[in-house]
Amino acid sequence: MKEYIIKNKRLGLRNWNASDLLPFTEMCQDKEVMKYFPNLLSEKDVENFIERMQIHFKEFGFCYFAVDILETKEFIGFTGMLHQTYKSPFTPCIDIGWRLKRKAWNTGFATEAANACLSFASNHLKLKEVYSIASKANLNSIHVMKKIGMEFHSEFQHPALLKNELLKDCVVYHSTL
Ligand SMILES: CC(C)(COP(=O)(O)OP(=O)(O)OC[C@H]1O[C@@H](n2cnc3c(N)ncnc32)[C@H](O)[C@@H]1OP(=O)(O)O)[C@@H](O)C(=O)NCCC(=O)NCCS
DSSP: OOOEEEEOSSEEEEOOOGGGHHHHHHHTTOTTTTTTSSSOOOHHHHHHHHHHHHHHHHHHSOSEEEEEETTTTEEEEEEEEEEEOSSSTTOSEEEEEEEEOGGGTTSSHHHHHHHHHHHHHHHTSOOOEEEEEEETTOHHHHHHHHHTTOEEEEEEEOGGGTTOTTTSEEEEEEEEO
């Protein structure tokens, strides 16, 4: 049985488990899903990612949560918060992020999950603020930031993406909780 940390009408958000490895690898090898990331992820990369999320969850009680559709129990990707420590004017910080499989786009799921995370961050985690970061070209992601009420904060060049002309210029959005 899956134990949900956050539930709303359509979605359940939870810690990761071994059964997420294959569907998440499939997602992270989809060129459309990974259009605004520097590379596709191998199964080993995904295994490492899942392990990082589990460790973060154990330590802080949150991570980029795995997201299921409650009605079908289908895993559709992640939405959640994570500590970020790369070098930038606004780090260290906690960011909110999302990545859903293509089948789950244009359903309102990303915005719904993100709103649920903001409430959880404020009411349960007692966070005071969160940031969200996307490459300037990633309009779908920036649209979600705006829909959940985040405000433009700044622009910066992501230190991990400096060699990537399409991705290096990023926007930062911010929300006071
Ligand atoms: C970023 C991402 C999560 C956004 O997903 P999305 O499906 O565009 O976002 P939403 O869940 O908010 O759904 C958007 C549309 O669903 C439609 N929709 C359908 N049913 C809906 C419902 N019941 N409620 C709300 N919207 C609904 C709306 O038209 C809405 O668009 P609008 O706000 O312009 O009207 C998705 O593009 C993605 O996973 N991309 C790849 C990974 C990625 O780039 N992550 C971000 C890295 S920074």
